[in-house]
Amino acid sequence: MAHLGSVFYLWLILALGGASMVSPGASAPGDILIAGLFPVHEGVEKNTNLSHPEPYKCVKFRKEGLTNALAMVHAVESLNGSPVLGGLTLGYHLYDSCSDVSTALQVTQALVDVIIDCWTEPTTDTSCSQPVMAVIGATSSEVSIAVARQLTLELIPQISYASSAIILSDKNRFPAFMRTVPNDNYQTRAMVKLLKDNDWNWVGMVSTDGDYGRSALDSFMAEAADAGICIAFKEILPDIFSNESIMEKINKTAKSILSTQKVNVIISFAKPLHMIYLFNALDEETLNKKVWVASDGWSTSRDVIDKMKDKNIGTVVGFTFKRGDILPFHDFLSTLNITGSLGNSSFMREFSSLQNQSRHYSPAQTGPLTDVLINSTQPDAVFSIHMAVSAIAHAVGRLCTTKDCRAPKRVEPWELLQELEESEFQMDGKNYAFDSNGDVNLGYDITLWRSGQGAAQIDNVVAEYSPQTHSFNFRSKSTRKKLQELQGVESKCAPTCQPGQVKRTAEGQHTCCYSCVNCTENHFSNGTDMDQCFRCDKETEWATVGSSSCTVKTLEFFSWQDHFAAVLLLLASAGVLLSFLISALFLWYRNTPVVKAAGGPISQLLLFSLVGSYVSTVLFVGQPTNLQCQVRQVLFGLSFTWCVACILVKSLKILLAFHFNPGLQAALRKLYQPYWVIGVCVGLQVLLCTLWLVLSSPQEKRVSLETSILVECDEGSYVAFGVMLVYIAVLALVCFGCAFKGRKLPENYNEAKFITFSMLIYFITWVIFGPVYVTTSGKYLPAVEMVVILISNYGILSCNFFPKCYVMLFRKQANTKDAFLQDIYAYTSRQSGKIKMDGSVCGNSLTQGKLRDSLHSVSTLCSHLPETPERERALKLNVSEKSFSALVQDPASPLFCRRRNASI
Numbered sequence: 003m004a005h006l007g008s009v010f011y012l013w014l015i016l017a018l019g020g021a022s023m024v025s026p027g028a029s030a031p032g033d034i035l036i037a038g039l040f041p042v043h044e045g046v047e048k049n050t051n052l053s054h055p056e057p058y059k060c061v062k063f064r065k066e067g068l069t070n071a072l073a074m075v076h077a078v079e080s081l082n083g084s085p086v087l088g089g090l091t092l093g094y095h096l097y098d099s100c101s102d103v104s105t106a107l108q109v110t111q112a113l114v115d116v117i118i119d120c121w122t123e124p125t126t127d128t129s130c131s132q133p134v135m136a137v138i139g140a141t142s143s144e145v146s147i148a149v150a151r152q153l154t155l156e157l158i159p160q161i162s163y164a165s166s167a168i169i170l171s172d173k174n175r176f177p178a179f180m181r182t183v184p185n186d187n188y189q190t191r192a193m194v195k196l197l198k199d200n201d202w203n204w205v206g207m208v209s210t211d212g213d214y215g216r217s218a219l220d221s222f223m224a225e226a227a228d229a230g231i232c233i234a235f236k237e238i239l240p241d242i243f244s245n246e247s248i249m250e251k252i253n254k255t256a257k258s259i260l261s262t263q264k265v266n267v268i269i270s271f272a273k274p275l276h277m278i279y280l281f282n283a284l285d286e287e288t289l290n291k292k293v294w295v296a297s298d299g300w301s302t303s304r305d306v307i308d309k310m311k312d313k314n315i316g317t318v319v320g321f322t323f324k325r326g327d328i329l330p331f332h333d334f335l336s337t338l339n340i341t342g343s344l345g346n347s348s349f350m351r352e353f354s355s356l357q358n359q360s361r362h363y364s365p366a367q368t369g370p371l372t373d374v375l376i377n378s379t380q381p382d383a384v385f386s387i388h389m390a391v392s393a394i395a396h397a398v399g400r401l402c403t404t405k406d407c408r409a410p411k412r413v414e415p416w417e418l419l420q421e422l423e424e425s426e427f428q429m430d431g432k433n434y435a436f437d438s439n440g441d442v443n444l445g446y447d448i449t450l451w452r453s454g455q456g457a458a459q460i461d462n463v464v465a466e467y468s469p470q471t472h473s474f475n476f477r478s479k480s481t482r483k484k485l486q487e488l489q490g491v492e493s494k495c496a497p498t499c500q501p502g503q504v505k506r507t508a509e510g511q512h513t514c515c516y517s518c519v520n521c522t523e524n525h526f527s528n529g530t531d532m533d534q535c536f537r538c539d540k541e542t543e544w545a546t547v548g549s550s551s552c553t554v555k556t557l558e559f560f561s562w563q564d565h566f567a568a569v570l571l572l573l574a575s576a577g578v579l580l581s582f583l584i585s586a587l588f589l590w591y592r593n594t595p596v597v598k599a600a601g602g603p604i605s606q607l608l609l610f611s612l613v614g615s616y617v618s619t620v621l622f623v624g625q626p627t628n629l630q631c632q633v634r635q636v637l638f639g640l641s642f643t644w645c646v647a648c649i650l651v652k653s654l655k656i657l658l659a660f661h662f663n664p665g666l667q668a669a670l671r672k673l674y675q676p677y678w679v680i681g682v683c684v685g686l687q688v689l690l691c692t693l694w695l696v697l698s699s700p701q702e703k704r705v706s707l708e709t710s711i712l713v714e715c716d717e718g719s720y721v722a723f724g725v726m727l728v729y730i731a732v733l734a735l736v737c738f739g740c741a742f743k744g745r746k747l748p749e750n751y752n753e754a755k756f757i758t759f760s761m762l763i764y765f766i767t768w769v770i771f772g773p774v775y776v777t778t779s780g781k782y783l784p785a786v787e788m789v790v791i792l793i794s795n796y797g798i799l800s801c802n803f804f805p806k807c808y809v810m811l812f813r814k815q816a817n818t819k820d821a822f823l824q825d826i827y828a829y830t831s832r833q834s835g836k837i838k839m840d841g842s843v844c845g846n847s848l849t850q851g852k853l854r855d856s857l858h859s860v861s862t863l864c865s866h867l868p869e870t871p872e873r874e875r876a877l878k879l880n881v882s883e884k885s886f887s888a889l890v891q892d893p894a895s896p897l898f899c900r901r902r903n904a905s906i
Contacts, residue, residue, distance in 0.1 A: 024057070024097070024112045028071065028347035032082070032093025033408050034398050035132050036391075037113055038074045039106060039139030039149065042067040042098040042349055044275065045243050046105055057108065060100035063356055065378035066304060067141075068349055069335075070163075071096045072375065073384040074138060076334040077391035086399045090407060092391070093132075096349065099140050103148045106140055110152045113137065117156055120411060132410075135398075135418050136161065138390045141383075142299075143167030143214035144241065150179040157416035161393060163386035164323070166298060167217045171439035178419055180440035182389040183298075183323045184469060186214075190222040192321060192446055192467040193269060193295055194229050195474070200488055202267045202293075203231045203514045203531075204495040208255060208280065209271040212241035218271040218297065230531070232495065232514035234265045239276050249279070256283040259292075267493040269295045274303035281306075281315050292316040293491050298323055301449060302380050317488065320449040325381035325463070326388070326430060335375045382447065389429055389442065394418070396427035445469050450484055501528055501550030504535045520548035544709045558710040559625050560784045567623045570788050577616040577795055584803050585609045591810050594817045600753060600806055601652050604676055608648035608802070614641030615795050622784035631700040631715035636691045638791060639726045640684060645798060646733040647683035649757055651676040653740030687729060694722035712781060731768065734761050756801040763797030 027042060043060035074094065082091045099106040117133040136159045140146045146165035153160050154177060162170070162181040170176055171185050197205060207222065209215035215238065223233060237255040240248045259268065270277060277300050281289065294316060300306055301320025357371050398407065401421045407413050426435040434442055448465040464481035465474045476482040499505050499518035504527050507516045521527050521535035526549040528536075538545050543552035560567055588605055591597050597605070618641060621634035654674060698719035705712040717723045741757035771790040778786055809817055 024108050025348075026095035027098050027349040028075070028094075028096040030075070030078070030093050032078075032091040034090060034394075034402075034413070035093045035095065035134050036078075036394055037109075037134040037137045037139075038071060038094055038096045039099050039109060039137060039145070040067045040071040040074075040096065041101040041141050041145075042071065043100040046100050046102045058100065058102065058105055060098060060102075060105065063352060064101075064305075065353070065374060066380055066383075067098070068353055069375055069378045070141070070380065070383050070387060071349060072335065072338070073331060073387045074391060076331050077388040079334075080330070080388075081391060081395040084395075086392075086395050088399050088402060090398060090402055092395060092398070095134065096347075098349070099145050101142065101145070103145055106145045106149050107152060110137070110149050113158070114152060114156055117158070117415065133415075134158070135413060135415050136394050136422075138163065138387065138394075140165065142212070143170065143217070144212040146170060146179070147176075147213050150176045154178045157419055159394075159415060159419040159422055161390040161422075163383060163390050164298070165214070167214045168221055169213065169217060171441060173439060176440075178416075180393075180422060180436050182386040182393070182442045184441055184443040184445065185439070186218045186221050188443060188467075188469045189297060189321055189446060190218060190225045191469070191472065193222065193297075194225040194231060195467075195472065196295065196319065196448075197226070197231055197267065198229050199474075200491070201498070201530075202491070202493040204234050204265055204267075204493050204512075205231060206234050206259060206262065206265045206268040207236040207270075208268060208276070209236070209238050210241045210273060210276065211238050214299070215239075215241065215271050222269065222271075230513070232512045234262045234495070234512075235259075239272055241273075243275055252276075252279045252283050255280060259284065260288060264495055265493055266291055266491050267293045267295065269297075271297045271299060274300040274305045276300075277303075277306050278309045281310055281313065286314045289313070289315045291491075293488060293493070294318045296320040298382070298446075302382060304378050304380075307451070314452070316452070317491075318451050319485075319488070320451065321446045321467075322449055323382035323386055324444040324447055324466075326385040328379060328381045328384060331379065331384050331388075332376050335372050335379075338372055338375070389434065392429045393422060393427045393434070393436070397421040397425060400425055443469055448474065448485075499527075499531050501530065501532075502548040503527060504532050521545070523547050524552075526550060526552050541706050542711070553709070555706065555709060555711045557625060557713050558707070558781045559713040560623055560781050562624055564623075566782070566785060570785060570792065571620065571623060573792050573796075574616045574619045574788075577792065577799065578613055580799060581609045581613045581616065584799070584807060587807060587810060588803075591817070594810065595819060595821075596806050596809050596817045600802075601648075601655075601676075604648050604651055604680075605803075607680065608645055608798075611641050611644035611648060612795055612799060615645060615791060617641075619788045619791050622788045625713055626702045626715045628700075628702050631702055631717075632695060634715075635700060635717065635723065635726070636695065639691055639730070640687055642791075642794070643687040643730055643733065644680065644684050646730055646737060647680040649737045649760070649798070649802070650683065650733055650740075651679050652753055653737040653757055654679065683733060687726065690722070690726055690729060694719060694726070698722060714781070714783065727768070731765075734764050737761050738765070753802065756805060760798045760801035763801070764794045767793045767797075 026037075042064055044062035044064050046058035046060050048058060049056075074096065078092045078094050081087060097109040099109065113134045116131045119131070120133050137149070137153060138161050140149055140162060141164045143165040146160070146162045147167065147170065150160055150170065154175075157178050160179050162179070162183070164183060165181060166183055166186045166189065168185045168187055170179050170181065197203070205226075207219065209219045219236065219238070223236075226233065235258040237251070237258055239251050239255065259265070272280070277296075292315075296318050298321055301318070301322050354371060357374060397418055398421075401407070401413065401418060405412050423436060423440070426433050428434070436442055446467040447463040448467060449462070450464055463477060464484055465476045467474055474485075476485070495512060495515040496505075497518065499516075503518040503520055505513075505516040506519045507513055524538045524540060524543075524545050525535035526538060526545045527534075528550055538552035542555055544555055545552045562568075562571075585606055588597050588600070588609070592602065601608075615638060618634055618638035621630050621637065624630070700718045701716050703714055703716035705714065737757055738761040741754040741761065743754070767790045771786065774786055775783070815821060
């Protein structure tokens with residue numbers, strides 16, 4: 003292997019030794035000499051049976067290559083004589099690389115040899131040839147990489163106008179290489195953005211196996227993977243057209259395109275000739291459905307456009323380098339003297355010969371030949387070449403301000419390289435500079451073109467890509483519309499998953515080939531083609547299956563807008579109104595027997611407590627707050643305790659009427675202080691509620707439900723809540739017991755049985771309330787307590803006050819002192835009539851005791867009358883003050899006992 007390597011190296015030296023045979027295709031003298039390396043031919047004929055080193059024969063003349071060489075001539079002539087060079091002139095040597103690395107190396111070897119020869123000669127020797135100070139070119143990245151390695155040895159600055167391979171930005175390996183175009187990282191990034199903007203994620207790729215093609219392929223695949231774009235197929239074509247397998251690879255690529263019908267967008271980093279072969283291998287029906295994303299390598303190729311003008315190849319979206327004003331160059335070409343000094347160059351002679359052979363033009367007919375050159379112009383290449391020449395001219399102008407550049411051996415190539423790296427240059431009124439990688443990154447122009455029906459047309463630039471903002475800037479609304487029309491093309495492996503769905507990929511499949519599955523409950527996806535569903539915040543949000551967003555849980559509580567709440571509030575308002583009306587009525591009839599029998603001021607206190615109880619129900623409606631939760635139960639507890647305490651006072655009065663032991667009755671009368679009783683009862687409840695609020699106060703509580711948040715009151719301590727209710731129940735039970743004993747008092751003035759009924763209503767409702775309250779949940783739980791409170795209030799109001807109001811309003815004749823006394827006597831007669839007596843019975847002590855008890859009850863009722871003679875007469879019925887035997891023996895007395903059974 004070492005021997006073979008040595009033989010190969012020797013052959014390479016011998017081959018390059020023939021570089022002296024390389025001559026420029028065109029040249030012009032100048033103080034500073036620069037070289038241009040252009041692919042004037044498409045390739046070379048290589049002889050595999052070489053017996054000695056010999057130059058390759060270039061084949062297939064390229065008009066675009068010649069046009070680019072002429073662009074360098076135009077740039078040099080435009081700058082010579084300008085203030086930029088300070089009186090110096092630029093000369094040039096134009097070489098043909100023949101699109102071949104070996105041919106290009108022969109050229110650069112010759113250039114390097116001249117510099118080495120001059121270095122070895124004495125300083126005063128002027129016999130050495132004028133060395134080249136810089137090289138412009140090459141076009142393809144493969145050629146530029148090879149040339150750069152050789153020029154780097156002597157630090158000869160090289161400025162490419164088209165080579166975009168990423169590796170050339172590595173200054174460690176290519177310190178003398180520079181370029182006036184961005185590297186392919188920016189191009190592939192722009193392409194991926196175009197695909198992403200149009201929702202194309204299932205694409206094919208065509209590239210070459212050279213340094214440029216593989217570098218671009220790797221860069222694109224990395225960018226595409228990050229953007230979620232999948233490569234359905236990638237085909238790599240031979241970089242050298244003389245390769246025998248090229249047509250086999252072209253046919254294989256065509257089959258890949260035909261077999262993947264869902265791929266309607268194809269990215270190509272191939273060369274123009276590759277694309278011509280590929281288009282010819284595909285039928286128009288297939289091509290017409292495709293969108294071709296063309297790299298800068300063929301996006302403006304006149305060869306492709308001319309060869310495909312009769313075939314519809316679909317839509318081509320081309321990425322090209324930035325372009326400038328092309329008119330000055332077209333003017334230069336239109337006035338080009340084909341028969342002049344430049345016309346005598348080998349390039350122009352071959353061009354004229356070929357054109358004359360193909361079109362039968364005579365040498366004197368120059369017009370059509372220059373038109374061919376104008377039609378072959380690549381605007382982006384012309385702009386980049388002009389920029390490269392301008393950079394060299396400005397660097398020479400600055401470098402030669404401190405030394406005499408006309409003298410031989412006074413300027414070295416590496417000095418010019420340093421000046422190029424450190425300074426700016428100007429062109430068309432704008433300033434430019436090479437970045438730290440030796441690149442000028444101006445972004446890309448986007449073009450659109452179609453072919454067919456005998457014509458092919460490249461649209462003007464429709465958009466610009468800015469690498470700084472990673473965005474497309476459209477030239478106008480119409481150009482934006484042209485690109486937007488491409489969105490009608492679908493290039494996807496699977497349909498788009500809509501919001502609310504998520505992608506599911508089977509094992510072994512491309513990530514772009516998936517099925518769409520709905521997000522589960524309480525999960526969502528808010529974009530298309532989402533990889534995962536996001537979880538909703540279960541505490542505050544919810545979502546149904548297949549949701550595109552989370553729905554905020556609504557606050558659920560017994561709302562003011564609820565119809566049931568409206569009914570209950572209406573009942574509470576009616577209760578308050580009735581309480582005030584009854585209070586006013588009692589106040590108006592305050593001196594009548596009915597009001598006095600009902601307790602007088604105690605009734606007013608009772609009505610006031612009912613108002614408080616009604617008002618407390620309002621606090622059970624609406625969104626609960628901490629304060630509301632604390633106030634509503636306490637307000638109800640205190641007001642209803644007050645209410646029951648007032649009833650208790652009235653019940654105790656009835657109890658006093660039925661305590662017949664004179665000693666005990668006297669003691670009870672002394673202890674019977676109504677306001678003190680009410681105060682003590684309410685005070686105990688105040689103590690209980692205070693302890694409740696201090697130790698475990700009710701608070702607002704939020705319970706997260708499936709689709710809502712229940713806002714309710716947490717009573718804090720249900721024990722304290724129960725104690726409060728039990729305390730009220732105990733008071734009510736005492737009231738019930740006391741009132742039950744006095745249920746047979748005179749009907750029109752009897753409160754005992756009404757108190758009994760009201761307490762029964764209270765007990766029934768609150769007994770039902772317990773289990774209902776415990777088993778009920780949700781926003782209507784407060785309504786349960788509201789209903790119970792309202793029933794209790796209305797029970798007390800109706801039983802204790804409605805009958806009296808009826809008497810006061812509709813039976814006014816019964817609300818007088820005479821009617822009251824008459825009713826008392828009637829009641830006494832009925833009670834006495836129930837005691838059957840004969841002569842022996844009248845003396846019975848048990849019977850006399852029962853009669854005495856009835857009379858005592860009557861006297862108690864009479865105590866409510868005003869202090870009048872009638873009241874005093876009624877009070878004399880008390881058996882403790884008059885001899886009972888005298889009453890029963892007095893014929894004038896209603897208690898007179900007859901010998902026979904008689905009713906008193």
